Amino acid sequence: MLSKLAAQYRDKDVSFLAVSLDDAQSQPKIPRFLEKKKITLPIFTGATPATLHDFQLGEIVPATIILDRDGSAIFRIMGEASKKDISARVDWLLSARTSKSPKPLLKNF
Numbered sequence: 001m002l003s004k005l006a007a008q009y010r011d012k013d014v015s016f017l018a019v020s021l022d023d024a025q026s027q028p029k030i031p032r033f034l035e036k037k038k039i040t041l042p043i044f045t046g047a048t049p050a051t052l053h054d055f056q057l058g059e060i061v062p063a064t065i066i067l068d069r070d071g072s073a074i075f076r077i078m079g080e081a082s083k084k085d086i087s088a089r090v091d092w093l094l095s096a097r098t099s100k101s102p103k104p105l106l107k108n109f
Contacts, residue, residue: 079107
């Protein structure tokens with residue numbers, strides 16, 4: 001789903017990055033998993049549970065953080081994010097922000 005969203009927003013100067021919490025022992029399995037799931041996003045493999053904490057995402061995975069153009073965290077989604085969850089927030093950021101903002105923190109667990 002994120003790969004499709006990345007393609008949808010590519011021309012709107014929006015980037016998507018997947019983050020893996022896999023330890024060094026399981027990291028070699030990541031390329032096969034990405035291929036099997038047809039995920040074409042860049043992957044950051046150096047994350048730890050402390051990374052989730054630093055971004056105020058708790059200890060739940062998956063988790064999603066949406067940053068604005070300045071790199072400020074505007075939205076957080078704890079648990080599985082739907083296409084609608086992400087699109088509504090990205091679209092709001094790309095708009096004039098005159099409509100009501102989606103919830104800044106969404107807990108899907």
